[in-house]
Amino acid sequence: xKTDKILLDHGSGGKISHRLISELxxxxxxxxxxxxxxxxxxxxxxxxxxxxxxxxxVVDPIFFPGGSIGDLAVNGxxxxxxxCGAVPxxxxxxxxxxxxxxxxDLERVLQDMQKAAREAGVYIVTGDTKVVPKGAADKIFINxxxxxxxxxxxxxxxxNARAGDIIIISGTMADHGMTILTQRExxxxxxxLKSDSAPLNHMVRSLTERFGKEIHVLRxxxxxxxxxxxxxxxxxxxxxxxxxxxxxxVKDAVAGVCELLGFxxxxxANEGKLLAFVSPEKAEDVLxxxxxxRYGKDACIIGEVRAEHPGKVFLQTRIGGSRIADMLTGEQLxxxx
Amino acid sequence: xKTDKILLDHGSGGKISHRLISELxxxxxxxxxxxxxxxxxxxxxxxxxxxxxxxxxVVDPIFFPGGSIGDLAVNGxxxxxxxCGAVPxxxxxxxxxxxxxxxxDLERVLQDMQKAAREAGVYIVTGDTKVVPKGAADKIFINxxxxxxxxxxxxxxxxNARAGDIIIISGTMADHGMTILTQRExxxxxxxLKSDSAPLNHMVRSLTERFGKEIHVLRxxxxxxxxxxxxxxxxxxxxxxxxxxxxxxVKDAVAGVCELLGFxxxxxANEGKLLAFVSPEKAEDVLxxxxxxRYGKDACIIGEVRAEHPGKVFLQTRIGGSRIADMLTGEQLxxxx
Numbered sequence: 114x115k116t117d118k119i120l121l122d123h124g125s126g127g128k129i130s131h132r133l134i135s136e137l138x139x140x141x142x143x144x145x146x147x148x149x150x151x152x153x154x155x156x157x158x159x160x161x162x163x164x165x166x167x168x169x170x171v172v173d174p175i176f177f178p179g180g181s182i183g184d185l186a187v188n189g190x191x192x193x194x195x196x197c198g199a200v201p202x203x204x205x206x207x208x209x210x211x212x213x214x215x216x217x218d219l220e221r222v223l224q225d226m227q228k229a230a231r232e233a234g235v236y237i238v239t240g241d242t243k244v245v246p247k248g249a250a251d252k253i254f255i256n257x258x259x260x261x262x263x264x265x266x267x268x269x270x271x272x273n274a275r276a277g278d279i280i281i282i283s284g285t286m287a288d289h290g291m292t293i294l295t296q297r298e299x300x301x302x303x304x305x306l307k308s309d310s311a312p313l314n315h316m317v318r319s320l321t322e323r324f325g326k327e328i329h330v331l332r333x334x335x336x337x338x339x340x341x342x343x344x345x346x347x348x349x350x351x352x353x354x355x356x357x358x359x360x361x362x363v364k365d366a367v368a369g370v371c372e373l374l375g376f377x378x379x380x381x382a383n384e385g386k387l388l389a390f391v392s393p394e395k396a397e398d399v400l401x402x403x404x405x406x407r408y409g410k411d412a413c414i415i416g417e418v419r420a421e422h423p424g425k426v427f428l429q430t431r432i433g434g435s436r437i438a439d440m441l442t443g444e445q446l447x448x449x450x
Numbered sequence: 451x452k453t454d455k456i457l458l459d460h461g462s463g464g465k466i467s468h469r470l471i472s473e474l475x476x477x478x479x480x481x482x483x484x485x486x487x488x489x490x491x492x493x494x495x496x497x498x499x500x501x502x503x504x505x506x507x508v509v510d511p512i513f514f515p516g517g518s519i520g521d522l523a524v525n526g527x528x529x530x531x532x533x534c535g536a537v538p539x540x541x542x543x544x545x546x547x548x549x550x551x552x553x554x555d556l557e558r559v560l561q562d563m564q565k566a567a568r569e570a571g572v573y574i575v576t577g578d579t580k581v582v583p584k585g586a587a588d589k590i591f592i593n594x595x596x597x598x599x600x601x602x603x604x605x606x607x608x609x610n611a612r613a614g615d616i617i618i619i620s621g622t623m624a625d626h627g628m629t630i631l632t633q634r635e636x637x638x639x640x641x642x643l644k645s646d647s648a649p650l651n652h653m654v655r656s657l658t659e660r661f662g663k664e665i666h667v668l669r670x671x672x673x674x675x676x677x678x679x680x681x682x683x684x685x686x687x688x689x690x691x692x693x694x695x696x697x698x699x700v701k702d703a704v705a706g707v708c709e710l711l712g713f714x715x716x717x718x719a720n721e722g723k724l725l726a727f728v729s730p731e732k733a734e735d736v737l738x739x740x741x742x743x744r745y746g747k748d749a750c751i752i753g754e755v756r757a758e759h760p761g762k763v764f765l766q767t768r769i770g771g772s773r774i775a776d777m778l779t780g781e782q783l784x785x786x787x
Contacts, residue, residue, distance in 0.1 A: 119551040124581030134579065137553070141560035142567070142574040146540070154575035156540055158599065161496055167542035167595055168578045171586075203483070203493055205504035205595050209546075214456040216474070223478035230479070237479040238491035241505045242471065244461025245785055249508075251586040258504055258542050258595035262495065448582055 126337030127380075127441040131345075151271045151349075152193035152332065155263065162263040164199035166190055169256040173448040175222065177296045179288075179308030182255055183225030185384060185450060188312045189335065190257040191233040195314040196331045196387065198269035198321055199261030201233060207241040207256040214252055222253065233312035235259070266325045273329040274350035276420035279396035281389045283316065283403050284309065284411040285362045286339055290381035291370050293449050306366055311385030316406040320389065323402055330390035333383065335450055337441065340379040342388060343416075343426045344440045354426045356416030356438070379428075380441050382449045390418060463673030464717075464778040488608045488686075489530035489669065492600065499600040501536035503527055506593040510785040512559065514633045516625075516645030519592055520562030522721060522787060525649045527594040528570040529670045532651040533724065535606035535658055536598030538570060544578040544593040551589055559590065570649035572596070603662045610666040611687035613757035616733035618726045620653065620740050621646065621748040622699045623676055627718035628707050630786050643703055648722030653743040657726065660739055667727035670720065672787055674778065677716040679725060680753075680763045681777045691763045693753030693775070716765075717778050719786045727755060 122129040139147060146154055153166030168189050175182040187204065194201035206226065210219070230237050288309040295306055313333065320328050334342040347354045363378045371378045385408055391399045396414060403409035428438040459466040476484060483491055490503030505526050512519040524541065531538035543563065547556070567574050625646040632643055650670065657665050671679040684691045700708070700715045708715045722745055728736045733751060740746035765775040
């Protein structure tokens with residue numbers, strides 16, 4: 114698609130946003146450390162490996178079942194740091210608010226942030242507050258940036274998948290995205306959906322402590338969902354990926370809403386799930402470790418890494434066929450996080 | 451002022467924004483490291499002292515004489531890190547763009563960011579891009595967060611001013627703020643104003659290398675200007691501050707516009723100036739060091755720290771009188787940075 118303007122699709126996490134990043138943003142900032150596809154950058158600070166990550170949150174609505182823009186902003190950046198294999202330690206937060214934003218809502222958002230920070234065990238240490246005239250922003254946008262320390266013996270990156278690796282997901286897909294969508298559209302269902310917004314750092318630490326370098330890739334499939342994240346890993350690692358449709362976990366209520374509204378849960382955002390690529394001989398033990406965590410009890414194996422078809426993700430369908438599960442071209446859902 | 455909504459004044463950097471931070475934000479995030487008044491937080495990472503800072507930039511217009519939202523976003527965070535006495539190393543950047551924002555403008559902003567990063571000698575290592583529907587944000591907002599390393603023997607904080615310290619400013623006041631204002635209002639003057647947006651880290655490094663612990667406080671007087679920053683330092687340090695009206699440097703063109711429009715340059719934002727509080731016996735040498743830098747050639751002494759009247763800033767007027775120069779209560783200029 115040729116355009117001279119920013120489109121909603123540029124923020125989708127799909128193909129068009131990847132093109133924007135790889136053709137415009139990354140070349141502008143070209144340097145040896147720039148992390149384009151991983152969730153954070155890994156920095157060498159006088160012998161220590163630090164993970165550094167940033168995200169702005171613009172979710173609409175700002176309060177929803179299972180969370181708010183406040184805990185999302187903390188959990189999202191905590192998780193990005195954790196997906197580098199790091200122990201998250203410190204967050205910054207920068208608020209942009211619209212004139213007229215209710216102070217009571219701000220207070221609720223701040224409390225959600227602090228509650229999430231406590232659970233994750235991180236400190237919010239520095240911040241910034243900007244106010245723009247009414248109409249120049251929609252309610253509140255929150256940026257969080259984070260810092261963590263990568264323990265010795267951990268080497269996790271999106272380019273580290275190897276043929277033979279087993280792919281594990283820590284729980285069901287699409288809970289966050291479909292919750293936001295149904296809230297926004299004012300749809301009410303008998304079995305209400307709930308965002309999975311959660312900090313995954315303690316679960317990651319259990320994995321890295323126990324399995325060290327046997328954990329090759331960790332990623333949280335947020336914008337663009339599991340499908341997009343797997344494609345990114347396949348490209349970064351130069352491997353093929355095969356997943357099994359019948360093993361992809363989706364709650365019945367979420368699957369129902371997806372079907373009703375025409376969404377594929379494989380491409381819908383999660384905010385409390387991780388994908389782990391691990392050595393095959395450790396896969397069962399990793400699965401048990403994940404299941405022992407409150408945020409990993411529905412963990413399951415969904416696929417494996419292949420040497421053939423590098424850069425491609427194949428889905429083996431329920432009826433035994435196989436098709437390419439590509440990145441989406443356009444936007445499924447704007448302002449999902 | 452009692453209100454249950456966010457006002458433009460809450461973002462001014464003046465009294466009302468301080469109250470918001472100290473009564474709502476800081477208590478929510480209460481922890482031993484939280485930096486409320488310094489430009490960044492100082493973190494101990496296994497024996498290394500890191501400075502960590504964040505700022506969101508919402509300036510309107512996004513292009514202006516002397517700079518753009520792009521270099522402002524890099525210089526602003528580089529300077530916040532430098533004001534902790536640190537050598538800035540790495541930045542993150544997170545963009546929030548409105549649907550329909552011209553790609554050509556984005557490209558220009560990114561180029562300005564990279565040019566500023568090169569001059570400062572920092573790498574932009576990680577980022578995020580969000581797009582919101584047309585009307586949900588105004589053009590583009592940029593967050594940058596930054597990391598730097600504090601060299602051994604440097605101890606600079608806003609609470610470190612001591613009676614007897616000499617107060618030096620690195621150049622003229624109010625250039626940035628009055629440039630933005632005249633641009634926004636479509637005012638055109640015979641002698642066009644220009645923002646002072648600049649990275650100050652190399653100048654700071656010259657100071658800390660040469661004078662170490664004799665440099666007590668460094669701050670860049672951005673939102674709220676020199677007047678607000680001096681009040682913050684007086685309160686943090688528990689000292690009085692005396693400044694001399696006749697010594698406050700303001701370019702003639704800027705002074706003229708301030709007078710015409712009724713602004714006091716003491717409270718107007720700067721984006722390429724610093725205030726240094728230094729031991730009296732080193733003041734002349736510090737001044738020479740600043741003047742040797744391209745961004746410090748107009749440096750001059752503007753005042754001194756006193757033991758009496760802790761927490762207050764006094765201005766000795768041209769005619770010899772003395773009056774309290776308090777923080778402003780309300781907003782002078784919204785969306786100045």
